[in-house]
Structures are given as C-alpha cells and as structure tokens.
Amino acid sequence: MxxxxxxxxxxxxxxxxxxxxxxxxxxxxxxxxxxxxxxxxxxxxxxxxxxxxxxxxxxxxxxxxxxxxxxxxxxxxxxxxxxxxxxxxxxxxxxxxxxxxxxxxxxxxxxxxxxxxxxxxxxxxxxxxxxxxxxxxxxxxxxxxGELAAINDRIVASIAPPRMAEVVRWMAPSLTPYERASLFGAIQAKAPAEVFQRLLETARQQLPPRDWNKLVAGIAAAPLAA
Ligand SMILES: [Fe+2]
The missing domain is CATH 1.20.120 (Four Helix Bundle (Hemerythrin (Met), subunit A))
Structure with missing residues (x-):
C-alpha cells in the first residue's frame, strides 16, 4: 500500500x-x-x-x-x-x-x-x-x-472568516466521513475554539443526520487516535 x-x-x-x-x-x-x-x-x-x-x-x-x-x-x-x-x-x-x-x-x-x-x-x-x-x-x-502542510497553513491563514465559512459550507458535505473528520480535527487543533464551533455549526446545517453523527464520533475519537 x-x-x-x-x-x-x-x-x-x-x-x-x-x-x-x-x-x-x-x-x-x-x-x-x-x-x-x-x-x-x-x-x-x-x-x-x-x-x-x-x-x-x-x-x-x-x-x-x-x-x-x-x-x-x-x-x-x-x-x-x-x-x-x-x-x-x-x-x-x-x-x-x-x-x-x-x-x-x-x-x-x-x-x-x-x-x-x-x-x-x-x-x-x-x-x-x-x-x-x-x-x-x-x-x-x-x-x-511537512512543506506542503506549511503552504496549506499559509493559505488557510490568508482566508477571511466569511470566506472560510463559505468554503466549509461547500467542503463539509462534499468530503467522505473520514476526510470530514480529518478536516475538523485539524481545525480543532489549530483554530480558536469559537472559530471551530462556528465552522462546525456551518457543517451541521449542511449534513444529513447520518453524516453529522459520523463527524461527531470522528472528532470525539481523534484525541484517542492521536
Ligand atoms: Fe486552478
């Protein structure tokens, strides 16, 4: 593999x-x-x-x-x-x-x-x-x-909050459950708590209950898996 x-x-x-x-x-x-x-x-x-x-x-x-x-x-x-x-x-x-x-x-x-x-x-x-x-x-x-992740961090840091909400509004429902949990795990690790909560709420509004439940479980499992 x-x-x-x-x-x-x-x-x-x-x-x-x-x-x-x-x-x-x-x-x-x-x-x-x-x-x-x-x-x-x-x-x-x-x-x-x-x-x-x-x-x-x-x-x-x-x-x-x-x-x-x-x-x-x-x-x-x-x-x-x-x-x-x-x-x-x-x-x-x-x-x-x-x-x-x-x-x-x-x-x-x-x-x-x-x-x-x-x-x-x-x-x-x-x-x-x-x-x-x-x-x-x-x-x-x-x-x-590590270098590619650093470029990604610079990109994320350049994006204003309203634009980021718009990105997450489309990105969250477009990813697989695994990708979605990884995305929100990264946001949780790097962004302030209130930013994470706001983006999570944006995702919740776009996700069917089944996917939302998987995301919550995925985020909860993240610290154990780390
Ligand atoms: Fe392009």
Whole structure:
C-alpha cells in the first residue's frame, strides 16, 4: 500500500465541484419570468463565481510560485487557464445581468447563460484534474509533506472568516466521513475554539443526520487516535 501524500487540492476541489454543479442545476431550472426565482438562482451563480475566483487567486499566490521555485514553468499551463477563466467569468456575469431582465429577452438570455456556464464548468473540471495530477506529481516529487502542510497553513491563514465559512459550507458535505473528520480535527487543533464551533455549526446545517453523527464520533475519537 502506498502512503497517502499531503494533497493541497483534493478537499477544496471537491467543494468547488459541488458548488459548480449546484450553480449549473440552479440556472438550468431557473424561471426567467419569476423575479424572485431569478434572483435566488443568479445569487447562487455569483457566489460560486466569487468562490472560484478567490480559489484561482490563492493558487496563483501560494501554489504556483512554490511549483516554479523548484520546477520552473511547470505551472505555466494552469496559470494561463486562470487568466482565460477571468475573461470567462466576466462574460458569465454579463450574461447573468442580461438574464436578470436588464434589457433583452430574459428567457433567451437565461438559456444562453446556462449553456455558457455548462461549458465553463466542463473546462474547469478538466483544469482541476490537471492540477490534481500534473501539479501534484511535481509537488510530491519536489516537496516533503511537512512543506506542503506549511503552504496549506499559509493559505488557510490568508482566508477571511466569511470566506472560510463559505468554503466549509461547500467542503463539509462534499468530503467522505473520514476526510470530514480529518478536516475538523485539524481545525480543532489549530483554530480558536469559537472559530471551530462556528465552522462546525456551518457543517451541521449542511449534513444529513447520518453524516453529522459520523463527524461527531470522528472528532470525539481523534484525541484517542492521536
Ligand atoms: Fe486552478
């Protein structure tokens, strides 16, 4: 059995895949003629785009420089993807505004938004897969797990509390019970008690009872297992 390496991408990419799927589904069933329904669906879309842009920024600031420092050029292709994504996000926001009824035909604009969003998500799924394979191959060859954990700590420290709550809102229900318990074990070990409690409550709101019970049991077992 091969030892599991520290993965900078796994958990956050699971969160993003869930947020992107949710946004595609929300826009797909959106009633363009109902202002309340439209507003709710487009708010979910915009929150997802904000989350994705923040994530790309984190990778540009913390992960790509680390990769370049030990293997120059190895992050260039994904960095180019991020650049292109910025333009695509601007276009999606423009289409969302059109679908909001600010001129034009909302129903037609909504259909165009849906297709563009689906293509954008498809590209992003492939992009994230490249990061999890090609980038992780470089990171695992060039860094020890302790160094990768230190990069992760710097990333976590850079994230403001409201953004962290948003991340946990998507991450908690997207992980396996084992991954979820490990995540909250790490938060409990490193964050102040009130921050841990707040994030745990965020998770509780997103989890079915079965998963919540497993998380509580997993956290309770953590000190014994340590
Ligand atoms: Fe990325």
């Amino acid at each position: 091969t030892a599991t390496r520290f993965d900078l991408y796994g958990a956050i990419h699971k969160a993003l895949r869930s947020a992107m799927s949710d946004a595609v589904a929300a826009v797909g069933r959106m009633d363009a003629d109902d202002p309340d329904d439209r507003a709710a669906a487009l708010a979910r879309l915009r929150a997802m785009l904000d989350l994705l842009q923040h994530h790309a920024h984190v990778e540009d600031e913390f992960i790509h420089p680390a990769i370049h420092a030990r293997r120059a050029g190895a992050a260039d292709r994904c960095a180019d993807d991020h650049h292109r994504q910025q333009g695509q996000v601007v276009e999606l926001r423009r289409l969302a505004q059109l679908a909001e009824g600010a001129g034009g035909e909302p129903r037609q604009a909504a259909a165009q938004l849906y297709r563009s969003l689906a293509r954008f998500v498809a590209e992003n799924l492939a992009h994230m897969d490249e990061e999890e394979t090609a980038h992780n191959a470089v990171l695992w060859a060039e860094f020890r797990d």
